[in-house]
Amino acid sequence: MQSPTPFARIGTRGSPLALVQARLVQEKLAQAHGIDPASIEIKVISTGGDRSQQSNASLTEIGGKGLFTKEIDQALLSGAIDLGVHSCKDVASVLPKGIALPAFLEREDVRDAFISVIAGDLDELPRGARFGTSSIRRTAQVLRRRPDLVIVPFRGNVDTRLQKLVDGVAEATMLAVAGLNRLGQGHRATAYLDPSQFMPAPAQGAVGIAIRQEDQRLAALVAPLDHRETHLGIVxxxxxxxxxxxxxxxxxxxxxxxxxxxVLLRGEIISLDGQTTVADSVTGPAGDAEALGAALGQRLLDGAGSEVLARWAQS
Known part of the structure; x- marks a missing residue:
């Protein structure tokens, strides 16, 4: 006897954090439609980003954010799954043809956490200490504050990176507070970093739901899960x-x-060595959120100038 057709099939990465986020969507979707969560299937899909974790290379070096979503997008387009659940900061800024991102769960804490077994905050680290991260944003922000620190590659899921600290690979690292909280590990944060000084990655702390662009049934199913404030900010x-x-x-x-x-939006671009920052902000009607973001992006580019950008690209 065949198993009943699931109400919906969720595609997700297999990391502990990704699974927590997929189960959260499963739970909220079931609540919204008055059904048993067990009728919503969760399918784990291995992505190129997951398979590259052992390399310790930054995402910029190996192909960018799409490495964490490509295979899930392919499964979505093929009809193997109905929904893709993503950490929004891992989603490429241009979606593949045929994919839409119509709903976002309420955003978690956007801040980064400083984590160390030897220091209470970034300023307490000894001169020349090793700071573990493979994020170019976090690298630049740390070097802007502490140019004496040595950056060492630091990829892997949350538990892997925390274990690397214990193993002495580095004296400190930085992780998203949202991920720690969702995993029940918020207590691991040594200190919370001021987001005005350590601005988060675009869309950090938000979970997005991807569907096939023309699938009206799925669009209607996920609509009750969309959090307006989060949606406008992420856009x-x-x-x-x-x-x-x-x-x-x-x-x-x-x-x-x-x-x-x-909508109030602030943004910054930083040189890889952290020594030059271009920052600006815009304010405008919420209905113009996308246009405001694009305008601020262009202002940041104009503020840096072509010579500065060329120099950064070569560094």
Whole structure:
């Protein structure tokens, strides 16, 4: 006897954090439609980003953010799954043809956490200490504050990176507070970094739901899960990133806030050595979130100038 057809099939990476996020979508989808969560299937899909974790190379070096979503997008387009669940900061700024990102769960804490077994905060690290990260944004932000630190490659899931600290691979690292909280490991944070000084990655802390662009049934199913404030902020931040991705490979930070019907968006681009920062902000109607993000991205490019960007690209 054949198993009943699932209400929906969720595709996700197999990391502990990805599975927590997929189960959260499963639970919320079941609640929204009054069904048993067990009728919503979760399918684990191995991605190129997962398979590359052992290399310790930064995502910029090996192909960019799409490495964590490509195979899930392919499964979505082929009809093997109905929904893709992603950490939004891992989603490429330009979606593949036929894919839409219509819904976002309420955003978690956007900040980064400083984690160390020897120091209470970044300033307490001894001179020349090793800081573990493979994020070009975090590298630039750390070097901007502490140019004496030595950056060492540091990839892997949350538990892997925490274990590397214990093993002495580095004296400190930086992780997203959202991921720690979702895994029940918020207590691992040694200190919380001020987002005005350590601006998060665009879309950090948000979980997005991807569907096939023309699938009206799925669009209606996920609509109740969409959190308006999060949605507007992510649209603005991703629009900013889309402009910058098209022009330079450089560390990008973004931070949005909704106040009434107005979006406040701040952004920055930083040289890889952390010694030069171009920052700006925009405010405008929430309905213009995408246009505001694109405008700020262009202002950051204009503020840096072609000579600076060329120099950064060669560094």
């Amino acid at each position: 603005a931040e991703r629009a900013l990133l889309r402009v910058l991705d098209g022009s330079c490979r450089t560390p990008v930070g973004a931070l949005s806030r909704l106040e009434g019907d107005m």
